[in-house]
Amino acid sequence: MSAPATDTAAATNPLKKPELDYPCGDAPEPGRASEIVPGVLWMRMPMPLGLNHINLWAIRDGAGWAAVDSGLQTPETAQAWRTLFGDGGALADGLTRLFVTHMHPDHIGMAGWLRRKFGCQLWMTRMEYLMCRVLAADTGRAAPDDAIEFYRRAGWDDDAIEVYRTRFGGFGKFVHALPESFRRLEDGATIRIGDHDWTVVVGTGHSPEHACLYCPSLKLLVSGDQVLPRISSNVSVFPTEPDADPMEDWLASLDKVKAAVPDDVLVLPAHNEPFRGLHARIDYLRASQLQALDRLRDALAQPKRAVDVFGELFSRPITGSGGLLGMATGESIAHLNYLLHRAEAVRELAADGCYWYRLS
Template structure:
């Protein structure tokens, strides 16, 4: 690359579990960048959760930049973006912002950045539309929807009180999304600078999650669809209370393995860049097979609600944020087991849904 950056050290390459290889072991400090491939820069922003960071990517785009994802909508993230745009990225204009999906750590500052930079948002239409409608829901409207959902999941008064107190957590973590979007679609090639980046769509973690694969550079921006250390969250949520997102997610893992070459450098949204895509996809598939068997076994003795199962499936201490994710993940496994005929659903007199062996 022709531009120099005060970026910190990439560190020596390491080999991790399941044969994954990590060529960059030291992430960039906030407000700095690290080159990870020709014309590809790594940015990291903080998150106020147990998962305390998100990786963002900056791509050379001719005489400008393309940004990939935004970070969550906090004053700290905005200040870090201001520092980057006045520092390491100051020599070129931003041509566009691409968001992989609607989650607040990925699209939370899309409206602020596109306004600040006078640059368009590119995203899958379902992600932009879902984010827009979710952000528009008032706290009371979302809380009423969520209360019915978590009652069905078997939550008691204490947990339901937390539901009421949370309101609409999505709305609190984003600024208004742009009112217009440039749609990106599966199989589309986006010309960014000297290279084409192919859109690879995944489902289950979000409605229409976009990965970006550059065959020439052998680089895959995987977003949250493939992470090196943890399994991406696949949950049932109040806005789609009867869906089976796990079937969609598992099918996407098979699709990515058949579509994207194994020798790519994977740039995930959380954790470190790694090599060994197909091995990681196999581990994720095996993880869900094991969790499905465990869930089905727990429902053999007696019918169980999602809330009954959470302590058995998630044995560590959970904060509120993690607990809501755990309920959603448990429901995803229950709904999938019902769909494939291993469990059946029964509604009790208390309105809670419990699942038992067929």
């Protein structure tokens, strides 16, 4: 593998996008695996979404393999797993354990299927497991009044609300029935997987209790969605906790990962390609987020709703009334709540039923 790229300008200017090193070549096709280092495999599963893939990992664990993350519950993912487990497949020895970084469907979707196929124990943090159970239980329910109020106050129109009502409860569509038990991952714990020790580094903001796995002896970090090389993690507020401040959690987690994990690791992210340059990427993500908050402060010189600040926060237009609108709204409110929690902004509920935000 090649040495990490250096970029002196990026080191002094965190807003200059760092030139990361991608030493692992092209991603494997679904159903195949590439060896990252001896005993660690890279797999990729397809997704029928705008972000069309997720990376999964397998670590040699005695006579079998410990997998990290599982992919969406789809026929295509199931077929890719069957190929990996089949005669001559990279995982023909079977699974010993399944580690899940967090509860989003692309990470946990096939966990129950794999548990039932191999009898392997599910390892994840407590909050992620419990939150997944709660969200999966929404399948088949009508959208709650609190959620409708949340999005109306953000500025959604009747068409967008109707689409939300229709799609509510879709979380469980891509998640196989969860195992009824799990093994808890805890921040700072050391876990022996095969011949190596891995340390759990928990981050928050993107999800409630996201577990990264760091192996000092192999100089590897499985970062999940906590640090990604080409895209930013979604950091959103949801109707279940409308006054949350996940942006503060995420920024603090970036600092925590930087302090806990050396810069010389090869990062194994959930999306895009394995890379080197962890600290430069963290610095860029933090600086970009702070710059977005500055743009938001400028915009709030005049009162705005959550849907009115998309242009200040995102690099592409947000149109329509589907999932992208929901993600953009959640992120906008996360930025606005960050300012509210610091008394830099205030919000007022107007006669139109919307929250209007302005600088304090």
